[in-house]
Amino acid sequence: MNCHFRLLLNHLRKIELLQLHSLTIKMGYIENSYVSSSLISSYAQNDLVSDTLIFVGSEQYEKTQELYAKMENPDSISWNLLIAACSRNSDYNESFELFDHMRKSQVYPDKYTFVSLFNVCTKLCNLALGRSLHGLIVKTNFKICDTFVCNTVMTCMENVEASRVQLRSLMG
Numbered sequence: 001m002n003c004h005f006r007l008l009l010n011h012l013r014k015i016e017l018l019q020l021h022s023l024t025i026k027m028g029y030i031e032n033s034y035v036s037s038s039l040i041s042s043y044a045q046n047d048l049v050s051d052t053l054i055f056v057g058s059e060q061y062e063k064t065q066e067l068y069a070k071m072e073n074p075d076s077i078s079w080n081l082l083i084a085a086c087s088r089n090s091d092y093n094e095s096f097e098l099f100d101h102m103r104k105s106q107v108y109p110d111k112y113t114f115v116s117l118f119n120v121c122t123k124l125c126n127l128a129l130g131r132s133l134h135g136l137i138v139k140t141n142f143k144i145c146d147t148f149v150c151n152t153v154m155t156c157m158e159n160v161e162a163s164r165v166q167l168r169s170l171m172g
Helices: 002-010 014-027 033-045 049-055 058-070 076-088 092-104 111-124 127-140 147-171
Strands: none
Touching: 014 033, 076 092, 076 111, 092 111, 111 127, 111 147, 127 147
């Protein structure tokens, strides 16, 4: 069944994917970690990232964490989606703990991983953490530092510095 389910998911349009998702919930298959993981990956592979984040959004956030804990070999897409979900749910420490687990699992972060983490640094106004991430990119895989990542890094650094300047002016 698992092989057939994965093949089916790879050839679905958005409306069909949403219908299949509803059907898996109704039939109780959403509890199966393979099925849930396949759905999440299919959303992401079909460039439906916003729909993916809805799936792993706040109403199913704890359930999603449980499913990921059961997964044997999550790929970078799975890690990135969970890190993004933690970020959206203001669970910033968990975002970085997941990043640490991702690296220990020898799944290499990509540009989407770093964009999510730089967004967390911005929300935390943590320039040191942002600099550490930037250093990690430079040391490990500078090739992933495309325009998307570079813009996020610069936005992080600018916003954190602007917050510091504003705080200093308020303090006198």
